[in-house]
Amino acid sequence: MGALLAVAETVEEGVYEPGSLRRIPGGLALALDNPPLRVGAFGGVRVLVEGVPVTPDRLRLRHGEGTPWRTGVEVTPESPFPWGPGERTEFEVTAVDVPAGTRICVRIELRSRAIPPLVWCEIREVPAPEEPAR
Amino acid sequence: MSGSPGAPRPRTPVVLTGLASAAVLDGRGDLELMREMRGAEVECGGVLGQCVRLTGAWRVRLRLGETETGLPETCVGSAAVPGGWRTDHAWGDLRVVETVAAVSGVPGAVRTFEASTVGPTPLDLRVTSSFRPVLAPVLVEGIEPHRFQLEGHADQLRIRQRVFGLSIRSSVAPSYLFLNRGSWLGGRWSGRIDAIGAEFSLPVAPGAPTTLSLLVHGGLVRDLDAAEAAAGAVLADPGAAARAVDADDRAWTASTPSLTFPDAPTLTQGYERARAGLRRLYCAPGDELTGLVAGYPWYAALWGRDLAWMLEAVAWLGDFDWMRRSIDTAVRYQCRADLALVGGEPGEFPMQISPGPVFFYGTSDTTLYFPSRMEEWLDHSGTTEMPDGWAEALDRSVEWGRARADPETGLLRHGGEAEEIAAAIPELARVRYGIDAPDTTIWDSADRRDHAIDIQALWWQALDAAERLGAPSAGDGSGGSIASLRDRVAACVRRAYPWPAEEYLFDTVRDGRGEGPVRPNALRAVSAGLFEGDVARRLVARAAQPDLSTAWGVRTRSSADAGYDPTAYHEGQVWTIATAWLADAALAAGDRELGAATLVRIAELLARDELGPNECFRGDRPEPFDSCFLLGFSVAPFLTVLFRRLWGLRVDARRARLEVRPAFPSGWTNARMERLRVGNGTVDLNWTPTRLEVRWTGPGPLTVDGGTAPVVLTAGAAGAIPLGPVRELS
Numbered sequence: 070m071g072a073l074l075a076v077a078e079t080v081e082e083g084v085y086e087p088g089s090l091r092r093i094p095g096g097l098a099l100a101l102d103n104p105p106l107r108v109g110a111f112g113g114v115r116v117l118v119e120g121v122p123v124t125p126d127r128l129r130l131r132h133g134e135g136t137p138w139r140t141g142v143e144v145t146p147e148s149p150f151p152w153g154p155g156e157r158t159e160f161e162v163t164a165v166d167v168p169a170g171t172r173i174c175v176r177i178e179l180r181s182r183a184i185p186p187l188v189w190c191e192i193r194e195v196p197a198p199e200e201p202a203r
Numbered sequence: 204m205s206g207s208p209g210a211p212r213p214r215t216p217v218v219l220t221g222l223a224s225a226a227v228l229d230g231r232g233d234l235e236l237m238r239e240m241r242g243a244e245v246e247c248g249g250v251l252g253q254c255v256r257l258t259g260a261w262r263v264r265l266r267l268g269e270t271e272t273g274l275p276e277t278c279v280g281s282a283a284v285p286g287g288w289r290t291d292h293a294w295g296d297l298r299v300v301e302t303v304a305a306v307s308g309v310p311g312a313v314r315t316f317e318a319s320t321v322g323p324t325p326l327d328l329r330v331t332s333s334f335r336p337v338l339a340p341v342l343v344e345g346i347e348p349h350r351f352q353l354e355g356h357a358d359q360l361r362i363r364q365r366v367f368g369l370s371i372r373s374s375v376a377p378s379y380l381f382l383n384r385g386s387w388l389g390g391r392w393s394g395r396i397d398a399i400g401a402e403f404s405l406p407v408a409p410g411a412p413t414t415l416s417l418l419v420h421g422g423l424v425r426d427l428d429a430a431e432a433a434a435g436a437v438l439a440d441p442g443a444a445a446r447a448v449d450a451d452d453r454a455w456t457a458s459t460p461s462l463t464f465p466d467a468p469t470l471t472q473g474y475e476r477a478r479a480g481l482r483r484l485y486c487a488p489g490d491e492l493t494g495l496v497a498g499y500p501w502y503a504a505l506w507g508r509d510l511a512w513m514l515e516a517v518a519w520l521g522d523f524d525w526m527r528r529s530i531d532t533a534v535r536y537q538c539r540a541d542l543a544l545v546g547g548e549p550g551e552f553p554m555q556i557s558p559g560p561v562f563f564y565g566t567s568d569t570t571l572y573f574p575s576r577m578e579e580w581l582d583h584s585g586t587t588e589m590p591d592g593w594a595e596a597l598d599r600s601v602e603w604g605r606a607r608a609d610p611e612t613g614l615l616r617h618g619g620e621a622e623e624i625a626a627a628i629p630e631l632a633r634v635r636y637g638i639d640a641p642d643t644t645i646w647d648s649a650d651r652r653d654h655a656i657d658i659q660a661l662w663w664q665a666l667d668a669a670e671r672l673g674a675p676s677a678g679d680g681s682g683g684s685i686a687s688l689r690d691r692v693a694a695c696v697r698r699a700y701p702w703p704a705e706e707y708l709f710d711t712v713r714d715g716r717g718e719g720p721v722r723p724n725a726l727r728a729v730s731a732g733l734f735e736g737d738v739a740r741r742l743v744a745r746a747a748q749p750d751l752s753t754a755w756g757v758r759t760r761s762s763a764d765a766g767y768d769p770t771a772y773h774e775g776q777v778w779t780i781a782t783a784w785l786a787d788a789a790l791a792a793g794d795r796e797l798g799a800a801t802l803v804r805i806a807e808l809l810a811r812d813e814l815g816p817n818e819c820f821r822g823d824r825p826e827p828f829d830s831c832f833l834l835g836f837s838v839a840p841f842l843t844v845l846f847r848r849l850w851g852l853r854v855d856a857r858r859a860r861l862e863v864r865p866a867f868p869s870g871w872t873n874a875r876m877e878r879l880r881v882g883n884g885t886v887d888l889n890w891t892p893t894r895l896e897v898r899w900t901g902p903g904p905l906t907v908d909g910g911t912a913p914v915v916l917t918a919g920a921a922g923a924i925p926l927g928p929v930r931e932l933s
Contacts, residue, residue, distance in 0.1 A: 072340075072423070072559025073545065075365035079339055083346040085634045105636050108345030109241020109829070151243035155259070155335070155347035183241040183829040184648045184772045187639040194633060 091197035096163035104152040105190040112146035113180035123162040130160045216832045218499045222487040223310035225251040231275035232290040235260035247500035252310030253422025253488040254504040254557035257369045261334035286445030296322030304445035308433040311420025315441045319412040326407040333400030338364035341504040351396045355389030369421030377401035416441045459520040460878045466871040473806025477838040480815040490558040493528035498834035504557040509835045511572030516839035519846040521880030523584040534596040550603025566643045567617030571661040574668040585856030585882025597674050613691035615662040618642045618652035646773035654712040657724035660731040663692045707745040721761035723781040726788035739792035755825035756782035769822030779816040783840035790848035790866045799868040805841045856882030862908045895924045
């Protein structure tokens, strides 16, 4: 079962960037190193914190520094968010109230137009504290 | 080197394969290929070994003094050469001929560069090779690890990601190594790798070409040491790798039937292209696994469902040994206990297998194909005894189905397979993933619960084959025989699925009621023989209506349905396998003109598309979308229909019998076939509307039944066989 375990570990460690869940002013940020389980153009994205959906205008995502942010409102079937293998992607949500030091569940849902069923990932972790302003 | 390079090609896919290897490229020199996948542009080029994606795009740059260029930018010609791909490059006075080949001896690919100059002065050529390692099995679609362990050895670099690894070797020692954006002195290193590369110094003097060979091979770390000697031999004679692949291909092709349709040359060419495409999918990646990978560029592993579809064609092509070893492989991974984490239930055949072993279950149909494949192997090979383990596997398959069968109707219930896997992952795990796919039929992104029509046809066929093969009755004390269950399923399908408003069949039965939409899957019930005569012909005619059938194939869902989406994989896209279903059902129902025309339609796609008919196309225009460019689903059913339906062949080598009931369209004047394997012999057929000539080379007599009076041919004999009346459409 060594190879099967290696696959499970590759999936578990290959998507969520360890320790990237952290507080930002008024919200949370995290990064994924790969799209979860499915690649392609996503026509819808949703984030839930502790089961509560973040309103799309309070969610933004981008492929990394230097690339433009897009809000959840701007990701639509007509204007999908392309996400290839190995592409690191940053997420930020605001207007989220999470008590300090608490382990929380952040769920990201992505909807591909090419293959409709929802793809999701959930991260359960205590968010790292907000980085001091530089 | 043979072959004369033509003009540089546009960026179209090239796939080079050995039995455990593949190289994917766009034909311009580098192993890179940007390809639309699931609606986004994705890099699909690189090297695969043992069903593990070893590298991402593997690129080479050329440098002369302070000037530098990418290799593809210098491409002036390209061509397929036996067992490989050649590109010619010109850059100033520099000429480079590159040959790429997938290797048979070790799982990987070798690139050979022969550099020369047409100028009067020597050139100080520097060649830089670089790629990003991937080292993830094909199973984990789209996940590329970032962290690796790197080790420099005297003659190679090794990169490892858990149990997966690769080795990079060169025929010339590198003058410089780099890792990510900096130089690297060698030794051991661990961490993120975005690029690993080396620079080679290649002085080129007039009249004295210089050669550099680069080999990337790997898959499982544990197999790297054993491949050392073979890898050294590949570098010593890289041309031998391509020659070996070519020799194997030629020998295999020569052992398969040749088909000639003088009245439809497109079909003759289509057969040859489909057969060549199927050959590219042959795979023996190690760990005693044998089979055919599902397709390229992103399904390069053994998928049970796809394998089952391909093995039917492999039987017709006469490769009984490969078919048996492939079934043995699937049987070995048939689930023996509840394995919730990989979606397995007792008796279930695997969804996917690759070396490691890495295996996974969770489909509702894969298990149901194998009883028929076992029977076909016996029928074609003429073996009278089941191979070891098959009888038990057959019993387990039937019991797996019984456990899912409705006690009243006998219909097989499906759905929930993928959800069970997600549910098996601990709720409180730090990271969890899932796909909300409630169902896993062949259209596994569509919810077709509870009793999809094609699943019931398959279930009926599985029971039918199991009954003939002597599988035991239910061991649960219910006393239910396989035959009675089979008949109950047939009766229920005939009663519950007819859809008068559409003059078609419901796609599924849910909560006791039939439901649409109109899909091509209903045609499988016609092909299975569950509907015959005028009813079958009406069903075929309905499927041929323009809401389901287009000029480029058959949609997965009627365009008249509210849920139709032309870019949704299983909710409106055109699939080549569905087109083959229409041909199959049309010929089964006696519509020879529609059946042959549909086969010609697939053959035209074979001639047009890069490597074969694409997996799928948009539903609203003939444009590949989210499509593998080479897929077993697209070539194998086409091949099978040519033999089983168009030629009307039924092989029963165990009883030394061959049925021939041709269904060629009116107006055809001739069709020929050579080297059809029947047991230990071969058959040649030559048909005209008034005569069927048969030549038999087997060791004993063969009875040939053309639909009237069977004729017995003795060993080495030829004869004319009387043909029965052709079934006409009413």
